[in-house]
Amino acid sequence: MTAYEPLGDPGAGTVPAPGAAPAAYDAVVLAGGAARRLGGADKPGVRVGGRALLDRVLAACAGARTTVVVADHRPTVRTVTWAREDPPGGGPLAALAAGLRQTTAEHVVVLSADLPFLAGRTVGALLSALAASDADGVLLSDADGRDQPLVAAYRASALRRGLATLTEDRAGLAGLPLRRLTGALQLTRVTDAVASFDCDTWDDIATARARIREHGHVLDEWISAAKDELGIDLDVDTGLLLDLARDAAHGVARPAAPLTTFLVGYAAGRAGGGPEAVAEAARKAAALAQRWAEEAAETGTPARGKPDMAPDATPDTRPDA
Template structure:
């Protein structure tokens, strides 16, 4: 029996945000990547500000004193990867739409999230970079479709989980501070700090 299609997303539809913030940050020497500061605030603080209008902010990772309003959960075991982390976060979602984000996006802004939500249609939307590559930790999804996909998924890849949902690809003009810029390495973190100090670039 086929599943009913999710409804078309109406303008202003309620959404929850799930931020994955529990990785091991091996390329940063195991440092607390979401807590690393760029432009005077933790990386996760920039991401939380980008989804300030979410009905609920769900952080999958350690407690964040800088986000006292967030619902904090952990995947089991901690550090198990993005799919178990999404599963744990989604258990706390109550809205019909879910914005899924990484915790290390210093240049993500509310307008970028709004563009993803506007493009979501029935199947969701995912940000693509300048080369057309999907950024699976920058997307908006029907919550019911995510739950159904997770129910039947035994893999470890977000691409394998989310790709079959057929999301719209969202390409945004970005310049040197693209919304998909992440801080996986010390060099990327240093460059983000330099760019944050030079708003004219």
């Protein structure tokens, strides 16, 4: 994809709000292409926002019961099952068949490994739309109306029937285009220009890298990357922690902000971890920072311990400051 318009928020577009609750699902991620338009580079390993494209896709389908990656083995941040089409390089249809053989769920999400903005919200919406319909699958279409069969949720039984039909008169599936399968299925479509953005060229990679550094996205992207790198699967109230950092910086001293948030994390870990432990530790630290600032105001002591610093010299640490 080379055309570019402002991408907006991940998961934004016309993906419907989840209706019927999605059933348990497996995921098949196709990551073994030749990447000719990238000069043969290892596309799944190309980093966007500090994370390999493959790892970004794996994060989006983290709710899968089983995730199968069809490619040669490589390090990934999440545990996956590996498969390979026969012969290697046999194309997306052969790769899909190889991955599908490792799944057991009735609903299967099929994804390519080059989707930097795919989010769990979009995966959930695809699954919910599938559960609410009689279709064989629900796939995304991009802003120009092009179908994206590798950003889709399917009924595994329909995929298996279609693959069996295609192999009746052939020795294998190598070389067959994916549309030979999807063209025989009953499909519905939803549009999501963000989640369907894929990286086929170095220009696409540059666009993705620039977009995640935009002011409205960089913090969320950084936190997601850091959690993956540290092996943390924990949703916390980032606004709460940012408010704490701001209060510590303004009420105590600028270096108090990172040190205090570190101590909050350490205390929460010792208390067993989890969002509640983080919130409680942050509440206590924020109350302490408030008392510290009040005492400084009562005694006339500069709050940050720097008499030559104006009261508003420390910027707000919130991203919307």
